[in-house]
């Protein structure tokens with residue numbers, strides 16, 4: 001069997017390849033080289049990137065087999081998550097892998113600026129012993145303004161509190177309780193800009209945050225303020241930064257990230273009061289090892305068809321041990337559901353009843369939808385795009401949980417409303433120590449039959465001799481019946497007959513069964529593949 005292909009598009013730690021293990025074919029490319037990337041991505045199952053590879057809509061469209069995009073780091077601004085979701089491709093990152101490294105580099109920039117370390121070092125190496133020129137400032141009792149009090153912002157807070165500084169923060173998405181817990185004073189952006197001695201930015205790059213530190217923001221800052229950006233290029237307007245530095249509107253800046261990377265000759269590189277590093281926030285042995293191992297594990301899970309805790313475009317996360325066996329079951333129920341439909345679906349209720357109802361069962365909804373669409377669309381259907389497919393078709397989906405259930409410990413049911421006003425449903429459970437997957441209800445009829453690869457559903461008027469007729473026609477065509485259950489409707493004499501058979505039933509055979517017994521429904525459900 002050919003192994004799934006994993007493409008490493010940037011330099012990743014050796015631990016990454018080790019953690020991927022022997023089950024994949026590993027290929028390498030230079031993701032920053034567009035034509036190499038587009039050629040290399042065409043037939044791979046997974047791609048691993050850092051920040052230099054643009055996995056945009058064009059690259060995703062060129063990747064016909066792609067199932068997962070793994071970002072060995074935090075920022076996802078180089079991945080088109082919307083396009084990936086539409087294509088059913090999972091996107092994962094390693095959200096905690098490099099945050100300590102990024103926080104430590106930020107502290108490094110702050111100290112470098114406060115004490116002019118890089119400039120003094122360069123001068124001395126050039127033969128100049130200058131002490132008064134490089135007189136600096138203490139951090140002690142200074143105000144540090146943190147814009148974006150997320151994971152990295154919180155780590156920087158803890159580290160700078162050791163210098164006995166006062167931390168101010170601006171983050172509209174952080175509660176005052178969280179800020180109090182961190183010992184941080186939440187303030188408005190203007191207050192932060194006006195009061196801080198050091199202003200450090202730790203937000204994601206989004207349409208809302210791009211250019212947030214522009215000419216107006218620089219005007220509000222103290223002339224003695226230092227500005228640090230170890231988050232993303234573009235959060236600070238680079239032209240406005242150059243003006244602020246040159247005019248003395250601020251004292252200096254420490255910059256690790258740039259609008260265009262790589263960049264080696266930006267105008268502000270020439271100024272004395274700037275410290276620059278070439279996007280080194282995550283460049284430590286430890287961060288690279290953690291990032292690589294983390295995404296390797298996620299890729300293994302994703303390619304095994306599992307949900308992944310670090311996936312950013314799938315709701316679901318960690319699946320409870322007791323919920324897990326329901327996933328393949330409800331996916332099959334979804335396929336049976338689709339085989340039973342005869343008009344377009346307007347509403348799907350995914351009902352989880354029994355002991356597991358109290359757990360997080362969102363994954364069951366995703367698996368049910370994956371099953372519903374598997375035999376309907378030509379594109380790959382995954383946990384990622386199944387909800388998108390439902391939304392695009394105007395299907396309203398509800399997840400209903402109830403602890404009340406008769407006869408079984410847990411029952412999973414898909415109920416659908418169709419555009420012609422009719423309703424369909426299929427229910428299943430897992431029974432016994434071997435957790436056998438069974439169908440226990442179809443359209444309100446009670447049955448109990450193990451799920452097999454080939455199922456036949458017949459609904460007809462109850463009368464003697466029908467079962468014999470069906471068995472005869474299938475036998476004539478060499479189709480062996482493995483199991484059969486007949487269930488009578490409570491209110492009348494309609495009967496549902498559910499058969500499991502050992503091989504696929506050709507449409508012509510099914511048609512002759514339908515005619516012979518005058519069935520209102522005669523469907524085959526093929527769960528092979």
Ligand SMILES: NC(=O)C1=CN([C@@H]2O[C@H](COP(=O)(O)OP(=O)(O)OC[C@H]3O[C@@H](n4cnc5c(N)ncnc54)[C@H](O)[C@@H]3O)[C@@H](O)[C@H]2O)C=CC1
Nearest residue numbers: 074075102148149150151152173202203204230231281282
């Ligand atoms: N230079 C480097 O090598 C590295 C850079 N980074 C970058 O650092 C940044 C922060 O990373 P994390 O702390 O892990 O992210 P995070 O998601 O934990 O925190 C981001 C914070 O920004 C806040 N935020 C969002 N929009 C905002 C707005 N309009 N105004 C104020 N706050 C806003 C959020 O509420 C959140 O608290 C990201 O851009 C990431 O890509 C991360 C690692 C290494």
Ligand SMILES: O=C(O)C(=O)COP(=O)(O)O
Nearest residue numbers: 050051052073074075282
């Ligand atoms: O994780 C992040 O957001 C970073 O900026 C690190 O980027 P890198 O993996 O070093 O290219």
